[in-house]
Amino acid sequence: MSKLTELTLAAARDGLAKKAFSAVELATAFNQAIEAANPSLNAYVLTTPEKALDMAAASDARLKAGNAGKLEGIPLGIKDLFCTQGVRATACSNILGEFAPTYESTVTSQLWRDGAVMLGKLNMDEFAMGSSNETSRFGPVVNPWKRQDGANAALTPGGSSGGSAAAVAADLCLGATATDTGGSIRQPASFTGTVGIKPTYGRASRYGIVAFASSLDQAGPIAKNVLDSAILLESMCGHDPKDSTSLQVPVPDFAAAVSRGVKGLRIGVPKEYRVDGMPEAIEKLWSDGIAWLKDAGAEIVDVSLPHTKYALPCYYIVAPAEASSNLARYDGMRFGKRVAGNTLTETYEQSRAQGFGNEVKRRILIGTYVLSAGYYDAYYLRAQRVRSRIAEDFRQAWQKCDALLTPTAPSAAFGLGEKSADPIQMYLNDVFTVTANLAGLPGISVPAALDAQGLPLGLQVIGKALDEETVFAVAGVLEAQAGFTAKAKPWW
Template sequence: MTDLLDLTLSEARDGLRAKDFSAVELTDAYIGAMDRTRSLNAYITETTDKARAMASESDARLAKGDPGALEGIPIGVKDLYCTEGVLTTAASHILDGFKPTYESTVSGKLWSAGGVMLGKMNLDEFAMGSSNTTSFYGPAINPWQEDGNPGKRLVPGGSSGGSAAAVAARSALATVGTDTGGSIRQPAALTGTVGIKPTYGRCSRWGIIAFASSLDQAGPFTRTVRDASIMLGVMAGHDPKDSTSARVEVPNFEAALTGNIRGLRVGVPKEYRIDGMPTEIEGLWMQGIAWMKEAGAEIVEVSLPHTRYALPAYYIVAPAEASSNLARYDGVRYGLRVPGDSLDEMYANTRGEGFGEEVQRRVLIGTYVLSAGYYDAYYLKAQKVRTRIAEDFRKAWDSCDVLLTPATPSAAFGVDERQEDPIQMYLNDVFTVPANLAGIPGISVPAGFDANGLPLGLQILGRAFDEETVLRAADVLERAASFDAAPALRA
């Protein structure tokens, strides 16, 4: 069964349809892998019985010659997606025992396409974090290890750290996460996987527990760009239940992978050369530019002058929206309830015990910037900066088709590092946040290693609703990088 774990999603899809193995066999292989990699804490809830039942149903459809796009493919779902009858926690104590009576639109699409649910993935609490260390259920661990230092536990990135770790460790064939400020692309880069954040509105947010409603977007983690295109093709589409869902046709993303980028204009934004950037990141970026040029692309330097303001603007807008979204968790309707002598005391006790430190910090920041006297000075000004950032990208498209940038400012760091300084932790999103503020698509592709043998990623950004070009460029970059290494801690 070990060979089954080495298959990419597209290879597994083709093998299932050719009846080289069954969906039950493939699912059992991944259930075994989940058991062998449990020390990574990638899953909060494992749904093995459900997975085997779904795999049996997939085998019946495969026997009839009527397979869905993801028929029999074992998939993990970030525990931010509401799943009918299955514990959904957002990695928070405040949602103890919450089992939704409905299915999120995106996860429902996966199951309708024949996907097999392995379980719910670990994450930073309410998706607030860049390391997966704020989870009530403990940190997820990166399956990669530093050369010569195997005892050091590394973060898989966040907030979708469990989703990324499982794909890297071969304990899920694919997973889904959410990206609010880089929460798919950053962990993908730190774990040597592929992660794509689609255009805001490309995938429905209905049934996904909200962090920052104007920034959150669903996306997949996979081992290859082709696999990402297959997953995105299933996840995307207009949803009348989500007012921010775009009425835009879903193209055949897999067909866009032609391998040809001759004449494609690849922009290199000068503002992404930040102070203190490690030479390894700079070197990999230059190597990526060389690969694209060798493939026939035209390299163009562009300017995104408001990039320097993206991170502070994000950390005003996102907490403000979080403050509003998390007001519903009061101990009255569902989840944790801590008694008090009055209603107000019950609210305070429940939220004080139910929310972790980082969530409380962001709720307080958000409440402050929305308060009377500070709304104009902070929140309104941040929204104006956000508009300028989006305008920078729109101007850049006049001279280029995609942008090539680093994905992260460093490789994976230790689980116990950077915990005392929230600002240092927030800087992990410096290269990814602008795309969320502008609502454009971005993908992280594994492209190299740092001096300690840890993976590094390159990011490609594109025009809104032009994921086809982003994926086409990423596919060429992936081929040039030829990243085929595997982590030490894998099934």
């Protein structure tokens, strides 16, 4: 495998600027790496090698002319949830068939505007519903990491952005787009030793991203380190009049914030995140993270988020309710899969029955139930009130601190098939991440240690709304103090 694929995004950008290699050479190296690794990892569901070379050639021309963009020549993978003009986008669901959008999502159009190169579309849980990337119509993604127990079991890369995380961890792209509805950027990042950030709700446009739960979904990047994630997020964010929830605020220099340090910052440690049965390795990592920030000049304060225990049940009412509404459009009539029946109703029923997978059907049924006339007040309205209380908990916490430090996930990566039979066990993977989505806050996962089996563990930083700069500053210190340099050993 070419060493070019092992570069960080920032180093590759510098190399291109110095003409140490060309964008075409870089794209070629990644095309070859994907061709060799993807049959084993299943990270990409569609590769676009010719498109990558064409875009890279155009980047080389701009580099030569001296009008390079911020991401000129940088090869990226795109989660299959993002609409890409003329390139199949299915949300990894049969219901969308071979749908090729006639338009580009705002986030990807901004990446192309800045000169990035598309390597292909990345695997994910169907409609982003899952925590292990096992609900995809294209089959599960395999985590590049292996346990050290010699059993050689295939592990999950997390979900729903499992393809994005695995591709970055295995050096199959310099960065990837992802989305986070309840932890789908941060949990896969934690499972694969990568960095993933979910920005403030409204920072990045949702236009052209297949909807799961509209009040929770947010796009963000997965990258090899904190600086790379900051560079990518800057290009992905910005106001978009095509998205009514897009915030009309300037995009700061996120990359500059990474090296800002934490001297004088107050870092909150929420007591409610100490859950029963949390592995010793995660407890130790959390304590280490607290010590690292203290050593770097931060003040550690204890805070309380009393409604945290209601976050998961609240999320699993609000998210399915919105999914039930959003997925009603897939009826076999206008686009995607259609299974003809004897009547219109039969066509609807059969198209949806054969088009959606079991997890998506489960969530549509839950969502339809909690929105139904007899249960709307008892479930959906009550969940929305709880969501308001969770947001208020954070507002109270910000009076005492500038950011929060927590674990990202309650465990390291688990084996494929280990939890898929028990939806409740699977849903518990989101226990530390859903609160940031319910409150619309930015959160980042930074790899910081290996567990006893040699698998990566992440620390999460949650920040105030629109204060990604502090989140990046804290993440930069954690990254430097942890000194995490471990990589998955290639077996593919």
